[in-house]
Amino acid sequence: MLKPGNPPTISLTQVCRQIRDEFRKIYMQNVSFTVRDKDIKRFTNAFFASGHTNQRVLDGQRPSRVIYLYPPSMNVDILPLVELKMAYPQTEVTVIPGPADIEEQPYSQFNCELITHILENTSPALRHDVQASIISEFCCHHNSRFYLWYKPGHVPHGVDMTFDREGQAFTDQMRRLYNMTSFADLFGVYHGVAFEGIDVQLRNRIYDFTADTEADLPRGVLLWLGLAQTCQQLRTEFRPICMKREIILLWGEVTGYLHTFFPNVDGKIENAEFVPKGMTVVTPWRGEEEGDGSELDLLPIIKVGLCRQDFTCRFVHDKTSMNHVIEDGQYDPDAFAEFISEDSGSLEEVVRNRNERWLLEIATGVIKRIIVSNIGVYGPPQAEFYMKYSLSGPESDEGGEYSSTELYFKSVGLLEAWTWSVFSAFPTLEFEA
Incomplete structure (x- = not known):
């Protein structure tokens, strides 16, 4: 100025x-x-x-x-x-x-x-x-x-x-x-x-190498984003590579990351062209038997993921915590590995779902929040779908084979995503005005 x-x-x-x-x-x-x-x-x-x-x-x-x-x-x-x-x-x-x-x-x-x-x-x-x-x-x-x-x-x-x-x-x-x-x-x-x-192809190799550095470590910010703030040329050339790189985020940092880099403004995701190919979320589990109740809204992740056809999102346990469980010997580490694999699989199905009714209800705001917690632990996982109260539900099941919750998830293509036989309340539907 x-x-x-x-x-x-x-x-x-x-x-x-x-x-x-x-x-x-x-x-x-x-x-x-x-x-x-x-x-x-x-x-x-x-x-x-x-x-x-x-x-x-x-x-x-x-x-x-x-x-x-x-x-x-x-x-x-x-x-x-x-x-x-x-x-x-x-x-x-x-x-x-x-x-x-x-x-x-x-x-x-x-x-x-x-x-x-x-x-x-x-x-x-x-x-x-x-x-x-x-x-x-x-x-x-x-x-x-x-x-x-x-x-x-x-x-x-x-x-x-x-x-x-x-x-x-x-x-x-x-x-x-x-x-x-x-x-x-x-x-x-x-x-x-x-x-x-420097030749542009060589510069791109430098950018790729920089973005790959410490790529397997969880981070709440893009460690190498500072390089994109060095000058206008680097910002133009490196920022897309930086932001499109697959990212690993701690559970508590997901909301801040999405709000900072991919805010939802008037129903549109900004920087949609820079959405990463994949996101890995490290759960808050730190070796205890039960979860700590920390909640995460899955809906912003789903909305960002819809900007890219090949977007994936998976949930994993912290490697250091898993090693502590192995050293402690109190719990079976294989059990926790199985739990996180099952629960993560369900949530990944939700993120990847492209059912027409599902996409319409996200776009029109029928689905307001999807709160998940206690993922990958001995206790029952939680996934609460908060819907508008005016939702017109699916037709009733005259044969009594499905509950109303199961009928809804069947109508949006998610019936097979959940482990109904193990946790009847994973997920649940909650209605709001």
């Missing part, structure tokens, strides 16, 4: 062409523009890019003062600022910590000073390479390390890549002030292949 020092007055430049031509130059020369890091490229392209379609109009009408808000705890690319200052040295650029940056970030003020001096004292060698467009990024890391990344096939023009002589004197002073041992502690020059220069 661009935040001029006096926002309302900019609308005066939009009244008519005459006022725009007369007032815009005065406005630009007297107002400081405060720019966040995420907006700096759009800002420089809008006001300072050479070869602009309105180049004649922009000449002499660019902002004379720019305040750059250095973001806390982030690695930033200051190349747009360097290019701006080189092309328009008369523009005053001030670097200050962002509003969220407080005393917890000890390097912030130091980094702001360094960036300011880099802009004011750029070395001839660095100027040469910037003008030649062979630098990919000029990264300032949050820990006060600066890295120049060169495009594939290019090397630095000179050795002193950062400061001129006056700037060098400043770094010597800063090094003594902050107990830096050498100039190399501050700057590194890299002329390897920047990530954007």
Whole structure:
């Protein structure tokens, strides 16, 4: 967001062409523009890019003062600022910590000073390479390390890549002030292949490898999602791979995961194109004989699963808890393995069901919640289907072969999903207004 020092007055430049031509130059020369890091490229392209379609109009009408808000705890690319200052040295650029940056970030003020001096004292060698467009990024890391990344096939023009002589004197002073041992502690020059220069097929292999890392561990968030937040290119390329990967979730984290990544807005699942191929839910069972009663609404999982034909969802016990049962010897671990297999099989049938009436009742909100608990334990599993009270049930069974609950599940294609002979109350129907 661009935040001029006096926002309302900019609308005066939009009244008519005459006022725009007369007032815009005065406005630009007297107002400081405060720019966040995420907006700096759009800002420089809008006001300072050479070869602009309105180049004649922009000449002499660019902002004379720019305040750059250095973001806390982030690695930033200051190349747009360097290019701006080189092309328009008369523009005053001030670097200050962002509003969220407080005393917890000890390097912030130091980094702001360094960036300011880099802009004011750029070395001839660095100027040469910037003008030649062979630098990919000029990264300032949050820990006060600066890295120049060169495009594939290019090397630095000179050795002193950062400061001129006056700037060098400043770094010597800063090094003594902050107990830096050498100039190399501050700057590194890299002329390897920047990530954007890597072949797209190789980048995809890197993404696949990253997404596969620790893929068999339960997680409440996508561990590697941070990579998708590095830059716009990585977000565009890696986020779909990241989100489509099969995921393992702890029982208590399923609701938060679905609400965050696949919220239901006005009856539609957002990010439906990124639904993972499979979801594994680790039950809350931790080795006890009975379940702890922890409940999970299965309906959001079903709705998300309907966005992808090959979606699967299974329930498993925690491996560590199973190992404790084996070591303890009090219970038969094979029994728990059998219990979770049977109960999970029933729930998987519900998730995979594509019966027309079933899908219609989900879409129209007849089914309001499906609460499951005590899955895979000695005690009876629970699956309570909460329905609208106005539900028109199936026709009665004149032969008395089926109960009303069994008739309903028969009508929606789920009669065979449940172990009726073992647990007559798995599942049950509950009606609400």
